[in-house]
Amino acid sequence: GAGVSQSPSNKVTEKGKDVELRCDPISGHTALYWYRQSLGQGLEFLIYFQGNSAPDKSGLPSDRFSAERTGGSVSTLTIQRTQQEDSAVYLCASSSNRDGETQYFGPGTRLLVL
Amino acid sequence: SQQGEEDPQALSIQEGENATMNCSYKTSINNLQWYRQNSGRGLVHLILIRSNEREKHSGRLRVTLDTSKKSSSLLITASRAADTASYFCATDKVSGTASKLTFGTGTRLQVTL
Numbered sequence: 001g002a003g004v005s006q007s008p009s010n011k012v013t014e015k016g017k018d019v020e021l022r023c024d025p026i027s028g029h030t031a032l033y034w035y036r037q038s039l040g041q042g043l044e045f046l047i048y049f050q051g052n053s054a055p056d057k058s059g060l061p062s063d064r065f066s067a068e069r070t071g072g073s074v075s076t077l078t079i080q081r082t083q084q085e086d087s088a089v090y091l092c093a094s095s096s097n098r099d100g101e102t103q104y105f106g107p108g109t110r111l112l113v114l
Numbered sequence: 115s116q117q118g119e120e121d122p123q124a125l126s127i128q129e130g131e132n133a134t135m136n137c138s139y140k141t142s143i144n145n146l147q148w149y150r151q152n153s154g155r156g157l158v159h160l161i162l163i164r165s166n167e168r169e170k171h172s173g174r175l176r177v178t179l180d181t182s183k184k185s186s187s188l189l190i191t192a193s194r195a196a197d198t199a200s201y202f203c204a205t206d207k208v209s210g211t212a213s214k215l216t217f218g219t220g221t222r223l224q225v226t227l
Contacts, residue, residue: 004156033214042202043157043217056214091156101145101206103215105156 004106006092012112021077021109025094032075033093082113120218133190135221137203144206148188151200193225
């Protein structure tokens, strides 16, 4: 079946603008995660959603970052008033109830803030 | 913050040789996983080893876990040019359900012909 998809693939924006990044998880997966990977670095956890539970937002770096998941499926990560240090690859992953420990990653959105 | 550190940061070997990557972590875990990343894009899950396991095999992959030393190693045998990628370890504190992974800094593997 289809994997995790993300859009856009690449986004270039100007400092101070808002951006929205979209993630479509694998159909039927109940958990959805957002990570950030800065140039040459490992992945940094941002937020995850599990079913109808309150999301774990403990990794969001500032209040400029927010995410929502509508209808238990598609998720949008919003970055307000972007800064140059927000430039990174933003990766989304999803996992199922049956095998919650294995996360399936999308191709990522490469964000460049000028 | 990164829990894990991996070494080496970069590894270059010839096709047919074995590649060994190491990962260290700081806190107690339920399981440790290895992922592969090509060209700075999405990650692919390779193998998972639980805290009560010491060694696991999958094809040309062999993973070991030493919880007393808080370390793991990934061995790729008979490497191929297609194995060229970055490899990350990730730790999970929670069993059996969704939880956030804490990733290491990764090892860049280059396999040359």
